Amino acid sequence: MQVQSLFPAQGSVALEELKGQVSGGNVNRPFDAGVVEACIELSQRLLRDRDARRYPELLALGFWMRKTELHRLQQQFDQLQREDRWLVPCGTVLHLPPRNVDTMFVYSWLLSALTGNCNVIRLSPQRSESTDMLLRFLSETLEQASPSAKQATWIVSYGHEEEPTQVLSSICDMRVIWGGDHTVSTIRRILLPPHARETVFADRFSLAAIDAASYLELDQSRRSALAKQFFDDSFWFDQMACSSPRLVIWCGSQTHAAAASADFFPRVNDYAVLHQAVQPAQCMHRFLSSSLAILDRPVTNYRRFPALSVLTLSTLDKFDRSHPGGGVFFECQVERLEEIAPVLRRRDQTLTWFGFPGEELRKLATSLNGRALDRIVPIGQALQFGRFWDGNDLLQSFCRQVFIGGIEPLLPS
Amino acid sequence: MTVEDLLRQPPYSLPQADKERILLAELTSLHHHHRRHCAEYARVTEKLFSHNTDALTLAELPYLPVGLFKERLLSSVPKDKVFKVLQSSGTTGQTPSRITLDHETALLQTQALACIMTHVLGPERLPMLLIESPDVIRDRTQFSARGAGLLGMMNFGRQHCYALDQELHLRLPEVRDFLARFGKGKFLIFGFTYLVWSAFLEPIRSLGLDLSNGILIHSGGWKKLQEQAVTAEEFRAAFRQTTGLTRIYNFYGMVEQVGSIFLEGDDGNFYAPTFADVIIRDPQTFEELPPGQTGVVEVLSLLPRSYPGQALLTEDLGVVHAIDPPGGGRLGKSFSILGRIPRAELRGCSDVIAAQVN
Numbered sequence: 001m002q003v004q005s006l007f008p009a010q011g012s013v014a015l016e017e018l019k020g021q022v023s024g025g026n027v028n029r030p031f032d033a034g035v036v037e038a039c040i041e042l043s044q045r046l047l048r049d050r051d052a053r054r055y056p057e058l059l060a061l062g063f064w065m066r067k068t069e070l071h072r073l074q075q076q077f078d079q080l081q082r083e084d085r086w087l088v089p090c091g092t093v094l095h096l097p098p099r100n101v102d103t104m105f106v107y108s109w110l111l112s113a114l115t116g117n118c119n120v121i122r123l124s125p126q127r128s129e130s131t132d133m134l135l136r137f138l139s140e141t142l143e144q145a146s147p148s149a150k151q152a153t154w155i156v157s158y159g160h161e162e163e164p165t166q167v168l169s170s171i172c173d174m175r176v177i178w179g180g181d182h183t184v185s186t187i188r189r190i191l192l193p194p195h196a197r198e199t200v201f202a203d204r205f206s207l208a209a210i211d212a213a214s215y216l217e218l219d220q221s222r223r224s225a226l227a228k229q230f231f232d233d234s235f236w237f238d239q240m241a242c243s244s245p246r247l248v249i250w251c252g253s254q255t256h257a258a259a260a261s262a263d264f265f266p267r268v269n270d271y272a273v274l275h276q277a278v279q280p281a282q283c284m285h286r287f288l289s290s291s292l293a294i295l296d297r298p299v300t301n302y303r304r305f306p307a308l309s310v311l312t313l314s315t316l317d318k319f320d321r322s323h324p325g326g327g328v329f330f331e332c333q334v335e336r337l338e339e340i341a342p343v344l345r346r347r348d349q350t351l352t353w354f355g356f357p358g359e360e361l362r363k364l365a366t367s368l369n370g371r372a373l374d375r376i377v378p379i380g381q382a383l384q385f386g387r388f389w390d391g392n393d394l395l396q397s398f399c400r401q402v403f404i405g406g407i408e409p410l411l412p413s
Numbered sequence: 414m415t416v417e418d419l420l421r422q423p424p425y426s427l428p429q430a431d432k433e434r435i436l437l438a439e440l441t442s443l444h445h446h447h448r449r450h451c452a453e454y455a456r457v458t459e460k461l462f463s464h465n466t467d468a469l470t471l472a473e474l475p476y477l478p479v480g481l482f483k484e485r486l487l488s489s490v491p492k493d494k495v496f497k498v499l500q501s502s503g504t505t506g507q508t509p510s511r512i513t514l515d516h517e518t519a520l521l522q523t524q525a526l527a528c529i530m531t532h533v534l535g536p537e538r539l540p541m542l543l544i545e546s547p548d549v550i551r552d553r554t555q556f557s558a559r560g561a562g563l564l565g566m567m568n569f570g571r572q573h574c575y576a577l578d579q580e581l582h583l584r585l586p587e588v589r590d591f592l593a594r595f596g597k598g599k600f601l602i603f604g605f606t607y608l609v610w611s612a613f614l615e616p617i618r619s620l621g622l623d624l625s626n627g628i629l630i631h632s633g634g635w636k637k638l639q640e641q642a643v644t645a646e647e648f649r650a651a652f653r654q655t656t657g658l659t660r661i662y663n664f665y666g667m668v669e670q671v672g673s674i675f676l677e678g679d680d681g682n683f684y685a686p687t688f689a690d691v692i693i694r695d696p697q698t699f700e701e702l703p704p705g706q707t708g709v710v711e712v713l714s715l716l717p718r719s720y721p722g723q724a725l726l727t728e729d730l731g732v733v734h735a736i737d738p739p740g741g742g743r744l745g746k747s748f749s750i751l752g753r754i755p756r757a758e759l760r761g762c763s764d765v766i767a768a769q770v771n
Contacts, residue, residue, distance in 0.1 A: 278696075283697055284480075284709070288481060295485070412433060
């Protein structure tokens with residue numbers, strides 16, 4: 001069988017031949033100088049390029065992987081190393097990124113490559129403009145990179161066929177599946193070598209919590225700034241990224257909650273209308289999904305804006321996490337943040353917040369005790385990717401840990 | 414004036430202002446009727462449209478998204494009064510729309526079609542050439558909107574001749590025979606736009622058949638023909654040049670709203686009959702747009718009594734050209750349909766196929 005090779009070669013390649021190439025790929029030392037250099041180069045291209053600047057998610061990626069950040073990541077990695085427990089690369093990692101979050105494959109590749117792994121990335125044959133642009137940048141960068149970096153990455157493209165995934169799975173030491181319960185369960189059926197491990201990122205649900213009184217204390221410009229950050233969290237990926245908020249919790253009295261909400265959503269809409277083309281099909285979609293929500297959920301109020309719709313719920317009991325995306329926000333008022341703990345579920349990933357003391361957020365995480373929430377971050381950082389994701393530390397996830405017992409300590413204590 | 418009164422009058426006989434007065438009163442009472450008899454309608458419209466007072470204009474009347482009929486079976490009559498559930502043909506993979514009809518609404522639908530067809534066909538039944546295979550209505554248990562539409566139209570014809578066989582190939586001998594018997598006088602041709610073009614006109618193009626006494630009525634939309642880059646003008650021109658057929662009437666309508674049968678005038682624009690209307694809305698704000706501006710089409714009809722479909726926001730784009738245009742012999746709004754709103758594709762990391770916008 002043939003698949004499409006996108007890097008290093010371009011064009012059709014026989015699956016068996018690809019298998020041979022990948023098996024002979026480089027496994028580098030963590031933070032190999034050549035690999036770090038290539039990452040810095042890619043970041044600079046993203047930040048410099050005129051076309052890339054049109055896509056905020058590409059800029060965010062470029063910024064996230066800039067030189068100083070990579071050095072910080074390296075320091076963090078060094079701090080993880082212990083003389084009796086050494087982190088080493090897993091070996092060959094197969095990445096199956098989601099089709100519709102364009103930048104995900106680079107985040108996944110980056111952490112894996114930095115920790116020394118050899119990588120195979122599968123991309124969908126249907127790619128967005130920004131994915132193709134990113135692919136071009138990455139290919140050009142690796143083309144000119146040191147052999148250590150260049151010979152540690154393969155990018156291929158094929159449809160929903162099982163065979164290529166089967167063959168590539170058979171030679172990998174780790175498989176990473178991004179996104180979609182359906183995708184995860186389909187690919188999980190394909191066998192891995194017995195020693196290999198798997199990390200999956202399934203469908204998640206995310207929400208925001210705002211302390212209504214704190215919001216109302218903000219001056220006009222700060223309110224607008226918060227609305228802009230909430231827009232970034234929600235609209236970059238049409239509210240379909242797993243960490244984008246779909247439910248807003250207003251904490252405080254009913255009067256405060258109503259006043260804060262009445263002020264907040266029009267600001268989000270105004271920003272959205274100015275900064276993103278409102279697609280007529282999405283307006284129709286929102287109108288239909290709002291109608292269905294009114295029939296199925298305890299909706300007490302509905303507000304329609306050109307770029308979004310807000311549906312007020314009387315209770316979060318049995319809250320249905322299915323969601324149409326595209327700018328539909330549920331909202332609910334509670335007196336205190338801790339009241340949401342009983343309704344949170346394993347599926348709930350990111351809580352973006354505004355106006356709570358750290359104490360209260362830590363208390364929430366502690367009381368949940370692993371039952372829900374993997375990230376609690378300020379509004380504006382929902383999409384900010386980091387080494388801690390979905391309950392994993394990705395710097396360690398891409399490594400094996402070698403225990404070295406019975407040796408003399410390097411440094412006398 | 415009630416819907417029964419309107420159905421007894423010529424379909425394009427009311428100036429828009431008079432028509433709107435009648436429609437507003439009747440649609441307001443229909444709104445209250447459905448609020449009383451359909452709990453889902455009452456709940457959705459109460460939340461979607463917060464104003465408590467009655468509408469002062471047609472644009473202020475509550476309306477439902479047409480897609481709701483794909484998701485729910487909405488009814489304003491008790492189960493034992495349901496005469497039939499009409500289902501849209503729906504291409505493979507698409508959920509069909511379903512609406513409930515009682516005897517009263519079904520009868521109104523028949524009368525509405527007669528009211529409009531009489532206007533272009535005259536009072537007599539005409540010999541009728543159907544661009545269909547007899548199979549489409551043979552199995553009455555599988556009643557699609559296409560079959561129902563065909564049966565409805567067959568009432569206006571006699572000596573029905575099916576022009577296509579099971580495989581939708583032209584039955585040329587039968588067509589020649591039909592034309593030899595009836596081609597010298599007025600006759601009716603009916604079919605779905607795509608079939609009329611691909612299964613009828615294509616094979617007879619070079620045969621020199623004379624259809625100049627025919628009246629062609631077709632519907633079903635341009636979607637498939639647009640893929641082949643055939644415009645309405647080319648469609649008309651091709652028939653005129655190769656068969657001499659000039660009386661061609663397309664009509665716009667949808668299974669979700671009985672009674673909204675918008676027939677083309679001689680100018681190629683659609684016209685709203687007295688008992689139905691269209692409103693063009695801004696896709697973002699849903700505000701009504703003036704003539705000349707393109708927006709989303711809302712359709713209104715006085716006929717749906719058995720289910721709450723009297724005001725529906727469609728997924729089509731359209732534009733109103735004129736109100737009570739002079740000279741055409743038809744009063745009311747004239748408009749064009751510009752096709753479906755282009756699909757939006759959502760991004761995101763979950764299984765987006767399932768969530769893709771229709």
